[in-house]
Amino acid sequence: KPTIGVLALQGDVREHVHALEACGANAVPVRRESELAAVDGLVIPGGESTTISKLLEVFELLEPLRQRLGDGLPAYGSCAGMILLAGEVLDTRPDMKPLHGIDMTVRRNAFGRQVDSFETDVDFHGITDGAVRAVFIRAPWVERAGEGVEVLATVPSGPAAGRIVAVRQGDVIATSFHPEVTGDLRVHKLFVDTAVRPRAGV
Numbered sequence: 208k209p210t211i212g213v214l215a216l217q218g219d220v221r222e223h224v225h226a227l228e229a230c231g232a233n234a235v236p237v238r239r240e241s242e243l244a245a246v247d248g249l250v251i252p253g254g255e256s257t258t259i260s261k262l263l264e265v266f267e268l269l270e271p272l273r274q275r276l277g278d279g280l281p282a283y284g285s286c287a288g289m290i291l292l293a294g295e296v297l298d299t300r301p302d303m304k305p306l307h308g309i310d311m312t313v314r315r316n317a318f319g320r321q322v323d324s325f326e327t328d329v330d331f332h333g334i335t336d337g338a339v340r341a342v343f344i345r346a347p348w349v350e351r352a353g354e355g356v357e358v359l360a361t362v363p364s365g366p367a368a369g370r371i372v373a374v375r376q377g378d379v380i381a382t383s384f385h386p387e388v389t390g391d392l393r394v395h396k397l398f399v400d401t402a403v404r405p406r407a408g409v
């Protein structure tokens with residue numbers, strides 16, 4: 208079975224480990240370069256993106272992780288993880304260093320103060336057996352998706368209707384919301400399937 212790392216510097220690591228194990232993966236925390244080198248895919252959890260960004264430097268993981276992503280490592284980021292996977296981040300600290308896993312611009316805390324947290328059902332491209340319950344917690348959205356980026360889900364209604372909240376570029380997936388807290392394993396399954404698929408050049 209595939210070994211999927213969960214970046215374990217800060218955030219809801221445990222929830223992702225549980226979801227991945229329930230999908231049949233071998234889920235391991237990643238805090239050092241040798242652990243990163245041993246995984247078939249990596250989840251970047253929800254949490255606080257500026258904190259995780261800083262810790263990536265402290266743990267000397269920023270460049271190794273950028274390199275593995277550049278080499279085609281499958282990755283999935285939820286919420287703060289989406290922010291970290293971006294090429295460019297709006298409304299963040301100037302010293303935040305994103306990973307350039309997906310050609311996109313992400314706006315942090317995009318939904319505003321009045322709507323810190325909310326839930327809605329979204330249609331998710333590639334998941335055909337019903338809508339996905341999306342839990343947003345001080346969530347980002349994708350402000351610009353590059354040409355090679357596939358939009359997987361948008362907000363269906365309300366003031367943020369049409370905003371992009373899930374994307375995929377190659378083997379890298381990101382969601383604004385937290386499937387790891389709902390018990391719905393379908394997004395994690397989609398990612399684990401991506402990570403086990405044979406890839407050109409691997």
Ligand code: GLN
Binds near residue numbers: 286
């Ligand atoms: N607002 C957080 C950040 O900027 C993300 C919130 C989350 O991951 N639930 O990193």
